[in-house]
Every structure is written in C-alpha cells, then in structure tokens.
Amino acid sequence: MGNENNGMVRSHEFELAIVYRITDLVIIFSTLVMLAWWRTGHVDSDFQQLAIGLGIVYLIVAESFTLYRSWRIASVKQQANTTLSVWLVTAAVILAINYFLKASDNYSRIVFAGWLVITPMLLIVWRIVFREILGLLRKTGYNTRKAIIIGVSETGLRLQKELTENADLGIVFKGFFDDRDALRLSDDTQYSGKVRPVYQALELAKRAKVDHVYIALPMHAKSRISSYLKQLSDTTCTTFIVPDFFTYNLIHSRWSSLGNIQTVSVFDSPFRGFTSVMVKRLQDIFLASVIITLISPLLLAVGLGVKLSSAGPVIFKQDRYGLDGKRIRVWKFRSMKVMENGGKVTQATQNDPRVTRFGAFIRRTSLDELPQFFNVLMGSMSIVGPRPHAVAHNEEYRHVVDRYMLRHKVKPGITGWAQINGCRGETDTLDKMERRIAYDLEYIQAWSLWMDVKIVFLTIFKGFVNKAAY
Structure with a gap:
C-alpha cells in the first residue's frame, strides 16, 4: 500500500486546507498584536474586535475566491495574486464598515495602515515558503x-x-x-x-x-x-x-458558459470579473490622484510654457483607440504648431519643423504626456498599458502587423512594458512596430498587480527621457 500510493495523497488535501486557514488567522491576529503593542504598549478591546471581524470577513472572501483549493498545479504568481485579491477585498469591506459605523477614530491609524500593508506580504511569503517545503518533500516521494x-x-x-x-x-x-x-x-x-x-x-x-x-x-x-x-x-x-x-499563442484563454453550453475564449482580456477590474481601477485612481497632486505645480509650469512659446491651445486632444477598440480623446500638452487628428497623421521625426522649441523639450522628457493622468481618473486610460496610437496609425498597422488589434483588449496606458524596454518614439520601420506590439501582448498575457508596480517603478528611471522621443 505504501509503495503503491508513494505517500499519502488524497487525505492530505483537507489537512493542508486546515493548515492554511489556521496559519492565515494566526498571521492576521499576531501582526495586529505586534503592531499595536509596538505603538501603544497594549491591545485594547477595539482592536481585538476589529481583528475578529477582519478574520471572519477574510475567511468568507477566501472561500468565494477558492483560496484554499489545491495549488499543486498552479503557479506561485497565481496563488500570490489570489491571496492579494482576497486581502484587498477584505480590507475594502472592513474600511467601508468602519466608515459607515464611524469607528475609525477608535484605532491608531499608524497601526491600522501598517497592518493592512504588512499582513498581505506575510500571507504571500509564508505560502511561498510552504510551497518550497512541500516541493522538497514531494521530490523525496512524499505526497505525490x-x-x-x-x-x-x-x-x-x-x-x-x-x-x-x-x-x-x-x-x-x-x-x-x-x-x-x-x-x-x-x-x-x-x-x-x-x-x-x-x-x-x-x-x-x-x-x-x-x-x-x-x-x-x-x-x-x-x-x-x-x-x-x-x-x-x-x-x-x-x-x-x-x-x-x-x-497556439492565446491571449488569456478561459472556460466560460453560455447558458448550458461550455465555451473557451481564445483571445480575452485579463480584466474580466469583479476582482481584477476592481484592483486595476483602484490602483489607477489612487496613483493618478497622488501623482496629479504632486505634479500640479509642474502642470501649471508646463502649461504656461506651452502658452508662451507658441500660439494655440495648451491642451491637444487627439482621437485614439481605447478599450475594445472604441475611440477615446487622449489629452496632451500641445507640442506642435499643427494639431493633426484626421485620416492622415504623420509621426514626428527628428528635427521635425512642426515641433516647437519648447515642444521638443517636453516631448523628449515626456512632460507632454502628463495631462493623461486626467484621462486615467476619467476611466478612459490606465496608468500602465499599451500606449495608444493615433487612429490613422491603427488603421495602417492593423493590416500588416499580426495580432495588432489584440493590444486593445486592455485600456491604453501612460506607460507600458514596451516603453520601458526601449520601444518609444518614431516607428519608421515595420520591425519597430512589430517589436512594440510583441511587448504589448506579452504584458497582456503576463499581467499582474506586481508587474504594474514594476513597470511604474522602472518608468521613473528609464521611461521618461529617451533619445528616440522626438
């Protein structure tokens, strides 16, 4: 029997689920206790009640996300993303409850904020460590x-x-x-x-x-x-x-139902379902709000520079394709003497006479893109995603670049995977556009919250100034 089964197989699934639940609750409670003790020297009844309430909500949300299923054949990233999603939903529910009950004044904001940030990291880290331990055990023939x-x-x-x-x-x-x-x-x-x-x-x-x-x-x-x-x-x-x-090279394929008929999507968006859409949107609103607040003096300065450097409006609104190929109006600081927005749009080239002297500076430093944070707040764009191209360029390249229109399965972004990998500026050859589209599709296939954070971080160091941005 021992040799045939090569270790205990089926019976351990339930036991592991119990271990996960207990460990999660221990982490949630102990993190709060340590932070409260560090900050105030004691853990009062309000925090105890909060911990119990959050633990209950967390377990309920975890069940709805099937967090405690077997993750044997899933990736670490999938398990981490699901754990983070459960925590974000739980935190949102608790914050909403405290807001409506006006109970937030009962807690130390430093402790509460630290708890909300540190706990999900610990929940993910312990899962990664536990997976490694189980992996080592399985390599020896246990639980296979x-x-x-x-x-x-x-x-x-x-x-x-x-x-x-x-x-x-x-x-x-x-x-x-x-x-x-x-x-x-x-x-x-x-x-x-x-x-x-x-x-x-x-x-x-x-x-x-x-x-x-x-x-x-x-x-x-x-x-x-x-x-x-x-x-x-x-x-x-x-x-x-x-x-x-x-x-085949599919884009977020998944099973779904149409009535009683099972179907599989071949090309789909990673943002289907309440959780992924909510996480992406909350991330966009938070980052855009913070960034606009921080750069408001810069926005005024650039706007004034555009106004004084040449005649015409400060903001240029150009039609581009957004989510699902629908037209959106993208805002930019005007950098040219002309405002092309028709069936023919000529890409900017080096020493382009249409570009003003101040426009060349803001294009080279990406300052002309800053108004697009308002597009993000309004919901037509995202902080991270494929860069939107002029409608005329979309119609030109969709016929010559394989899977070009699949980049519109997500909202266009201010920065993206292609941009931080050097795909910026003029696409004067088909090879350059194909390379850009390849990065865009790679982003859609591999999307995660952590990937967005990575792209935003790298943009700070390598995404603004580029010699290819004319």
Missing part, C-alpha cells in the same frame, strides 16, 4: 500523484516535459499510451520512447494504480476522446483533457 498521458502528440510531449522538469509539483509521470503504431508516432512527433496501448491505461485507472489521466489527443479525435472519457468515468482518477488548440 502518479500521472499518465493518453496521446503522443505535440501537446502531450510538452506536458510530459513540464511534469518531468518540475518534480516539486508532486506529479510523477508514468508513461505514454497511444494506439497508433510506432512508425506513425515517430513520423508525426519524432518520439521514439516506450508507448503502451490505451487499454492498459484504462486498466491502470480502473485498478486505481494512477491518480491523474491526461488526454492529449487532437481535437479531430472526438470519437476516441468520448470513448475514453466514458470508460474513465467508471474510475476514481482525476481526468484532464489537454486540447491541441492550447499549443
């Missing part, structure tokens, strides 16, 4: 699961590589199964390893000799997949279908 793959396909081979190279997942690969002859498999996939017939895989599943079965057959093998699923339904194995369309 055995997996087989039906279908020697490109997808199946990629899956095998992931399983064998990531032993900390605790999923032990036990072999390929396929009914195609060896010569055909070698021609199709260049695979020459041992492959057993599928009926043996089904027998192993029925005898509970394996825990995970991955079906990695092409989509046109519908009848075979249906047959295998019917037989596997008579087992206790966890069965996965890994369709071959996941080999």
